[in-house]
Amino acid sequence: MMSEPSIEQVYRDLTSGSRRALAKALSIIESTSPKDREHAMWLLDQCASQPHRTKRIGLTGAPGVGKSTFAEALGMTCVERGERVAVLAVDPSSRKSGGSILGDKVRMQHLSNHPRAFVRPSPSRLALGGTTPTTRDAIIVCEAAGYSTVIVESVGVGQSETDLSDMVDVFLLLVLPTAGDEVQGIKRGIMEMAHAIIVAKTDIDEQAARMATAMYTSALRLLHPPIPSLPVPVLPISSREGSGVSDVVAWLDGVFADGYHQELVDQRRRQRRAWFDAILQQQIVRRLMQHPDVTERLHTLHNDVDNGTRVPTVAVHQFLAHVSLSFQEVI
Ligand SMILES: Nc1nc2c(ncn2[C@@H]2O[C@H](COP(=O)(O)OP(=O)(O)O)[C@@H](O)[C@H]2O)c(=O)[nH]1
Ligand SMILES: [Mg+2]
Secondary structure (H helix, E strand, C coil): CCCCCCHHHHHHHHHCCCHHHHHHHHHHHHCCCHHHHHHHHHHHHHHCCCCCCCEEEEEECCCCCCHHHHHHHHHHHHHHCCCCEEEEEECHHHHHCCCHHHHHHHHCHHHHHCCCEEEECCCCCCCCCCCCCCHHHHHHHHHHCCCCEEEEEECCCCCCCCCHHHCCCEEEEEECCCCCHHHHHCCHHHHHHCCEEEECCCCCCHHHHHHHHHHHHHHHCCCCCCCCCCCCCEEECECCCCECHHHHHHHHHHHHCHHHHHHHHHHHHHHHHHHHHHHHHHHHHHHHHHCHHHHHHHHHHHHHHHHCCCCHHHHHHHHHHHHHHHHHHHC
16 A cells, blocks of 8 residues: 655645645545644745735625536636636535536536646635635645636635635636626625626527616616726626626736736735735634633533523623633643
8 A cells, every 4th residue: 555645745746736645635624633733834934925816706696506617617718828727616515516516527527527627626624604624724735736717606705714715816706697686685795895796698589688787787887896996897708608707707817917006916915914914713612622721611601601690791790700810821
């Protein structure tokens, strides 16, 4: 039996283009075993110094709207002009339907088989925002492996630190070619975050698609674009017929050209800080709550609160007093 490659070897192989090593690295960063966590930290630390200028593109939209099929169309256009493209498909809906992971791979069959592409279907742990706690790390590892374009697909737009919009440069919202109630049904918050709205599957009903495009265009007039100097376009596409995909690519080229470079650099800086703060808070709380001293104290206070013998405000006050006394040992 072959022995496991060392983490150093995995890193060397992934930076020299091995898709197998990249897949291995991604399972290491997704793993919760202490040994793997240690390896993951080493690996991510190596990846941090990568100076590449990369593109991070997020695709969101309801299940079945056509995200994976569009990722394939977009990805193929990029690889055909020489770029290396990674797709991280993080779709909880496809997990429910069982043979899903296969489904995503099938939708991206050409891309999956292309030597300049890497397609990774859903990992097992999914968080609220529809991505995973490790999706951000996965993006960084893909970039270190030389994939200068990373497409992340997810249905989720939540309120958590795992929001897709917080980990990509451009955030594309895919919608169906239906107007009216549909437009009303899309949450304003999501529309406000999108850098572009893609009206998908226009081949189904061209007239409806034109109406939907007009509806979204006028709905957007009431909203502020996420980057003030970058108006949000509504782009109709049919991944099946390949129409409109080149317009999306042309728009993306414009965004990633020098004009918006500083905006994107600043956005990434904010994203990194928010990510750090979120993980830090999460980990501090987790460690604190797991400390035996704290669990015991918490148990007592929970009882008091449950029974109504202590007002929650007072219980929290006392808990914090207790914690600050033993803070040094606890953290
Ligand atoms: N007619 C038509 N069907 C499409 C198009 N794009 C995707 N589909 C179909 O819509 C279904 C869902 O597509 P998928 O890409 O898996 O959607 P996702 O759940 O958003 O990733 C599949 O049956 C696709 O073949 C399109 O441009 N035109
Ligand atoms: Mg999908």
